[in-house]
């Protein structure tokens with residue numbers, strides 16, 4: 001099998017105004033094979049969306065190498081990158097991002113018409129086929145606000161497939177749906193992954209969603225912690241506990257560092273310093289307690 005995605009030592013630093021910098025990714029290595037259905041999990045702010053954006057050519061890494069579909073897009077110029085995106089990558093978002101003034105059919109047709117590869121009649125035919133594929137053949141002329149959340153997400157998935165991409169990237173595709181709607185979207189994604197042999201990468205917070213993928217990439221603090229195989233039968237309680245423990249320990253480490261940084265305020269803002277220490281101490285205690293509870297459960 002050849003790789004759909006190869007990431008080598010990816011670093012992403014966001015330069016904020018002044019001297020502040022955010023290291024959103026810190027040396028990520030990752031390979032995803034063609035036809036894989038992979039989920040990415042991790043606490044909020046750990047770099048999941050940044051990673052997806054870099055894979056999808058929406059953003060450049062600060063350092064490292066990105067190869068997608070055999071093409072090195074690491075420092076590709078924006079104009080070429082836009083072509084790369086429209087031809088090879090489909091995007092699905094948490095809040096669907098449909099154009100509210102266009103019908104379902106027009107939304108799905110839009111990327112084809114922008115790509116100008118198909119005559120208009122053909123694009124209509126293809127959009128209709130795609131909407132049939134996501135079981136919305138009866139809703140072609142509905143506006144987004146006349147569709148349920150789950151239906152809107154199915155339109156968004158059809159739109160992502162418009163230009164026949166080899167990779168579909170979905171940032172929390174079930175994040176704004178209830179559990180039933182989420183499960184339906186996941187069944188659809190599984191079906192498309194299998195029958196169309198496309199690579200799917202999705203970010204999720206939901207272990208039940210992750211369980212429906214081939215492989216779970218666990219991220220923490222800008223790094224890949226580990227990748228696991230979701231077990232089909234019993235939930236992997238031990239693994240989940242281990243991951244939770246890692247997350248708690250990481251936050252405790254962070255608190256220690258943050259407290260050191262606060263010390264510069266001792267002289268000038270003693271009250272603010274004291275407040276911060278009290279806050280941190282409170283959080284520290286909570287973390288300790290959670291950690292102890294996890295030990296009891298293990």
Ligand code: ADP
Nearest residue numbers: 014022023024043044045046047048049050051
């Ligand atoms: P996640 O998707 O896992 O919640 P993100 O990839 O969105 O995390 O963000 C990772 C880190 O990078 C966070 O600390 C976030 O605040 C920061 N970040 C993300 N995008 C930007 C940006 N455009 N400018 C500055 N900082 C950013």
Ligand code: MG
Nearest residue numbers: 048049050171
């Ligand atoms: Mg995100």
